[in-house]
Amino acid sequence: MGINQLQQAVWALTLACGGCMALEGDTACVALAVALPGLVTFPNSTLYAVENIYWSARQSAATPDCFVTPRQTSDVATAIKLLTALNTPFTVKGGGHTAFAGASNIEDGVTIDLLFLNSIVVSDDRMTVSVGPGNRWINISETLDPLGLAVVGGREPNIGVGGLALGGGLSYFSGIRGMACDNVRNYEVVLASGEVVNVSPTTNPDLYWALRGGSGSNFGVVTRFDLASFEQGDLWSSSVIYPGILNTTLIPLFQDLTVNGLPSDSQVHTYFVQTYIPALGGFAILSDQYRATPLPDEAIPRAFAALQAVPSIIKTTKVANVSTALRGIEVAYGSRQTWWNTGVSASSAALLQDFVPLYEEHVFRLLAAANGTSITPFFVYQPLPVNVLTAMQVNGGNALGLYPEDGPLVIVQVSVTWENAAIDDLVESSCKQLIKQVKALAKSRGLDREYIYINYAGKTQDVFRSYGNASYTRLKEVAKAVDPQGLFQKLWKGYFKLDRPKCRPRD
Ligand SMILES: Cc1cc2nc3c(=O)[nH]c(=O)nc-3n(C[C@H](O)[C@H](O)[C@H](O)COP(=O)(O)OP(=O)(O)OC[C@H]3O[C@@H](n4cnc5c(N)ncnc54)[C@H](O)[C@@H]3O)c2cc1C
Missing domain, CATH: 3.40.462 (Vanillyl-alcohol Oxidase; Chain A, domain 3)
Structure with missing residues (x-):
């Protein structure tokens, strides 16, 4: 049987299975490996071991049945279509920096690792940087620093673009520009149906609002963030x-x-x-x-004068690029x-x-x-x-x-x-x-x-x-509109879901 015939057989199985009992992760992994040849990694392989490295040891303790490693948006769409049709629990790993177990890794299921969606493209007019969700903020700053550009992003080198920007994103530049989520011009998103949509203030505006703090796992897998970029030289920073x-x-x-x-x-x-x-x-x-623009003679910004005057044990002050600040x-x-x-x-x-x-x-x-x-x-x-x-x-x-x-x-x-x-x-x-x-x-x-x-x-x-009734209700409405069957609420495990069990006492 050739690979095309195998793929057809998998899709036939998938379609026949629509609405069937949940298919175990390991069986779904076999179907995924056929549908996405070369993009599925199984336990005991080197790539699996690398993909199972998370910032927090509590996340690495999970052992998914396989990792799926898309190379392009259509691979993500294929994986989502298969997983939802086979009723298989899955999760998505961006930079893998959530602290708690199971946030972006899964036991008995499939982890989609966005690692290889790592392109970085600066627009000709220098106003937009399109980044894949597999990037870490350091990859972006290392590309932008030599161009004299920056984006509103994380303050630690290895955090993933996806989790940070979908949850908010506190940044050195937040005082002027808000959070990272407020500086996304457009998202490319794979919905629960497998459909790929663009999301901006003018195209799918409700979903655009929801992705700014509503997190991915209730709405879709973001396969490209078009971030607003701006002219930026070195920053002033002092760590005391x-x-x-x-x-x-x-x-x-x-x-x-x-x-x-x-x-x-x-x-x-x-x-x-x-x-x-x-x-x-x-x-x-x-x-x-931090000060985004150093003052003449690298003077201490007035806002920090009082704190700077207090005797300290160690003080390190520098004027350097964003990558250096991140590595700090x-x-x-x-x-x-x-x-x-x-x-x-x-x-x-x-x-x-x-x-x-x-x-x-x-x-x-x-x-x-x-x-x-x-x-x-x-x-x-x-x-x-x-x-x-x-x-x-x-x-x-x-x-x-x-x-x-x-x-x-x-x-x-x-x-x-x-x-x-x-x-x-x-x-x-x-x-x-x-x-x-x-x-x-x-x-x-x-x-x-x-x-x-x-x-x-x-x-x-x-x-x-905690976002308040108005925001919570609107988030639920948007989730229902983009995923009417609630597939992501049911199958995309981990992190924070809108459909949280009501009986759980508030923490
Ligand atoms: C050392 C450290 C420093 C930090 N510094 C900052 C900071 O300066 N500012 C700040 O605001 N926060 C900061 N954070 C918090 C950080 O923003 C969150 O932990 C964030 O969720 C990490 O994103 P990630 O992609 O690495 O995580 P992951 O654990 O991979 O993902 C978190 C969630 O986002 C989902 N997700 C990830 N990518 C996508 C995508 N492309 N599409 C859909 N869903 C996706 C995952 O499925 C998961 O549900 C820091 C965290 C750490 C550990």
Whole structure:
């Protein structure tokens, strides 16, 4: 039997199977291997081992029946048509940077790895860069830096384009341009039917809105992002580490920066990390500060003057290109990871300060449980100043349900890196408890903002309902319009689904 006959046989089986019981992943893999010769990798092959490398060890622990590695959009369409017709559970891997198990990898099913959809094309007028979803942000910056161009993207080299841009995308340039999702001119998308559509403010505008924060797994596989590019030279950046004991000085400065400093100069960007590093004597604070355009003589931007004046342990200041800035915070692969977050109002320094003892209790709980094995607990304040919220409203706004009048906000992010699998449950429950305490304290002062940032969310967080009723209802309507049978809700496993079981208690 020739390959064409085999392919016809597979499609005959597929059509006959329409609506049949779910076909096991390993059987579907055989059908996929026939339909997409050379693009399916099975366990015990070298490529399978490479594809099963994820940033978080908890994701690599899954062993899919096979990986499908499309080389072009039509391969993705073929894979989706087959998987939906065969009723086979699957997931999609972009850059594989989600922390929790099963977000973009699957046990007993198929993982579509977008790795080889990695083209980068700059338009003749330099206004648009079309990128495949298999790219990491470093591939894009390394192409654009020599051209004096940039896009609104991630702040770490290896994050995938897909997950970051479909969930939002906080960037060095967010103060001027909003999130990465607000700077996509057009998406090429494979829908649940296998149809390939373009999505822009004028073509499929509802889906365009939904893809800006609604994530891929409810709507479609994005096979090309046409990103708005802009002229960009070197950035100014300063990375400062302070002793944790200075938190009572630094937190009020950070809060003032969020409310006043960042909106006064939309070129600047920052975040504020509290952590515990025994080598630095215990609690430590990291403040990363950026300005998109360096000032004359590389002067310190006025917004950061107060933070820069506080005595620090280590300070590294440079003027360099985007790739260098990305490499400045490269985070190693291979550890166990969890990320959680919740939004609060930025209006009270006392609130941000009063979270610290809660964080410290969490740290001591984790250190005791880790019993000498490696563990690093982070407590991060990611500001969403009013100028970022304003910039997010372009082209009809995004799905996040955030408006300038809601701001300024701080996303309070709780994340942990550890090694010992035996304490997984304890780490998760400690993070949940801390998030609950943060929310409760904020609520008691009328400062809770009911917003969960999907890109930093924990597995059981109710992300889409946190966008508010209007946004959640519209997301559901768009999903129904593009996938009337709810195939992706049923078969595309992992990450955050709109059809979350109603009985699950809110975290
Ligand atoms: C070290 C580190 C640094 C980070 N820095 C930032 C930052 O600076 N700013 C920020 O906003 N976030 C940041 N994040 C969070 C990051 O944006 C999310 O983890 C994001 O989901 C990662 O995208 P990914 O493609 O690598 O992940 P994946 O785990 O591969 O994908 C996440 C989800 O997106 C889906 N998906 C991916 N690609 C596509 C596609 N093409 N079409 C449809 N669905 C797709 C996947 O199926 C999955 O559901 C960081 C994360 C890490 C681990």
